[in-house]
Amino acid sequence: MTDATGKATRRSGGRAQRLIQRAAKPIVDPCPPGQIGGSYKPLTEVDLARIFKTALKLLSDLGMGEVPDRLRRDLLAAGAQDNGKGRVTFPAPLVEDAIARAAKTFALHGRDDNRSIEVGGNKVYFGTGGAAVQTLDLEDGIYRPSTLADLHNFTRLQDTLANVSWYTRCCVATDVPDNFDLDVNTAYALLRNTTKPTATSFTLAEHIDPIVKMLDIAAGGEGEFSKRPFMKAHISPVISPMRYGEDAVDVVYECIKHNIPMSCITAAQAGATAPATMAGFLAQSLAETLASLVMVHAIKPGFPMVFSNWPLVVDLRTGAFSGGSGESAVLNAASAQLSNWLGLPSGVACSMTDAKAIDAQYGAEKGISSLAAALAGGNLIYESSGMTASLLGASFEAFILDDEMHSHTYRALRGIEVSEENLGFDAINEAVLGPGHFLGGEHTIAAMERDYFYPSVANREEPRTWAENGAKDARTVARERARRILADHHPEYLSSDQDAAIRSQFKIL
């Protein structure tokens, strides 16, 4: 509202004051997780259909190798065929039936139900998925082997970050040599330090039963975890190209038995375990992820599985995996589009970087792949927080910076609401014929609070002020914040009784 003369009114001072007060504490998050993606379509309808058709042909003609006996029996019972040359093939109707009956949306429960999310449709959530073996030390700034203490620290750090919507252990505790101890202590670190939806990996199927007993303690009693599972499993049942991995398939059976939702992840590498041509890559990796889906379908139709088709790229010069590139961005976006087009809950990877330093390379590679995957509608976007060094590294500063970057991405994803009110024909007339600007008006302030995200790590000062305030770069600011959070945030999400019960039954390190 402006006064009739178009002059600044006396109320301006009060408005400016309110403006500053409100800005200090935004009333609402303008861009929370779960924004809707899909406005970026790297593939045409014809492309999608051709890739899908090729994937179906690969499954029906070439099929899958190294099928474990138990799975072979279940697949054949579901309609698959043994080709007599060591491979099991999937007729197209079997694959299409698996797609039709797949769980299209399902909950990832947090122990705190306010933190639960729904997977599927076009909703986009960033989360973690790493298995870094090195940690960028917060104190001395060098990479060193990741430890169990790191895992506890990363877990409680991310517990405060709104844009990690589910938390998979981001690093491997390399100081825990025994595999069973590792799986147990990884699960314990998650239970103790967060009530978000969680995820982990199980090295062997026989680890699952005892770990579910631990999860039951946290859930309040025997059998309680399976009623409302708050931990999902990351599994790679398919080894590219086009064969199953026996240990992982065993884990799948055990997860289904305990009602543990699964992210079945295909992690083919272009030019190494899949074609270097991107279309061929997508066809093969789609076939492989469909092979995981058919497996689940053959064991328990409709069991919750995130269709996690992650295209990975290797650098021709070294043969090593590279995560920060335009190729990774467009391939993961295309994968998300393909999965969503099939109606399946899509899982892709982004915010990957090959940078070791927390630098401009880090930011650009993460920004590009994050926006691409999100705009394409990836439902669960793994690896998107805290990871560095081609997924070999995890960093506390990175968690802080990625959290803020995701808000920008969600803000872009939210898009532009075109309504009569927002088009503001009358408001423009008033401003033009009145004061000649839009500053300080109630409508302006309301819109800027409702629609704009205000970063707290990123620096928006002018160069002189920035220099006077110490010329800090983003990593320095993030490091200071990470240290504050780690000093202050010590959640105890297990009661002392629960903790004692777990410690009496398990070797908690």
Next chain:
Amino acid sequence: MTDATGKATRRSGGRAQRLIQRAAKPIVDPCPPGQIGGSYKPLTEVDLARIFKTALKLLSDLGMGEVPDRLRRDLLAAGAQDNGKGRVTFPAPLVEDAIARAAKTFALHGRDDNRSIEVGGNKVYFGTGGAAVQTLDLEDGIYRPSTLADLHNFTRLQDTLANVSWYTRCCVATDVPDNFDLDVNTAYALLRNTTKPTATSFTLAEHIDPIVKMLDIAAGGEGEFSKRPFMKAHISPVISPMRYGEDAVDVVYECIKHNIPMSCITAAQAGATAPATMAGFLAQSLAETLASLVMVHAIKPGFPMVFSNWPLVVDLRTGAFSGGSGESAVLNAASAQLSNWLGLPSGVACSMTDAKAIDAQYGAEKGISSLAAALAGGNLIYESSGMTASLLGASFEAFILDDEMHSHTYRALRGIEVSEENLGFDAINEAVLGPGHFLGGEHTIAAMERDYFYPSVANREEPRTWAENGAKDARTVARERARRILADHHPEYLSSDQDAAIRSQFKIL
């Protein structure tokens, strides 16, 4: 090709050797400038139509204020109306006629014709557009006022960078106090140091005639420049909200007289000079850029004008312009989509950042806005190289880093070619039934050379190797490269005769 047994053949060693040799020098650029955008559509068809309709209504009902007399006469002659209250209104048919007769595609000539580009359609080109007043000093790493020497150095640096497709002077020589001297010496710096398409700003219309005489000397004789203009003008003829700026309009007349193509730039700021609601912002800024187009149409129908509708955002907390945000990303993407939808050559801004340091904030903000603007199909993407500090700063390291980032963006933009050959059904069968991998095959190497971009600044080493090699961050690597280029690249794009002729007629500082 794999041998029948699926074993590694003796030729593998030779292949690996070729692989390394070829990788050292890619045969073709897999993602040159001019990639096709448009696969990201932030606005629906209904949204586009509503925003356009509101813009038409703003022009027909509210119209433009402060119309200079000469322009008023030309507009009224073209069908505009004087509303008797100091504003000139544009009936919808006039606006639609201006759009219909606008130049849809046209050349931006380089003095070297191999460097010319065509503006329009869905081709995407990154270039500069800044007017930084501070330079991040390459030696001591602090911001200081930009100088004419900086301008010469930036110009010859970018001359070596393939992804600056046209070069607008990126900084203002603040050590040249006189406006005429400034315009003359800016044009001279461009002439001397690059043969790409160039652009500049003219402070006053009367500067143009003498500067064209200088351009004629470089072009080979009187009148030669106008036959094939290799410099365009950046002009903001509209002052938001909804009025013309007299000096800039005078520049427009003079540019048209000398056949200088124009980027008519609307640089409204959301919440300050335009609505904070994004839909309203887009409606007003579209109306304003259309007012520039109608102006050009009234003076000379179809004269080349880049429809440069740059949405800018202010931070509510300070009122200062902020360039690095999800809001900026989606607004510039939407602006590109709108312009392309109208069939007009679109100009938007991206790769903007509020960071002062060359850090993770810098990278993430640039990555997000660059990908958004490019995927949406912005034809000329201004401000996309070398700019920092909310467009207040320019940086040599930034030019190097942005150039490489744009290759990733172009690579993503290039998309995925889905053909029978690329789908590779037979190749997948061969690999699966043969060696079990795709490494080292001729098809793999051919695809990786043809389809993959290999960065030379970004670090892809593993953490240990990176540490052993000095643990350099991206800024350090970019700084080293910038220094090398500045030491080595001293183009002399004016002959000694041309240079002498210019120096005899102009005060070259």
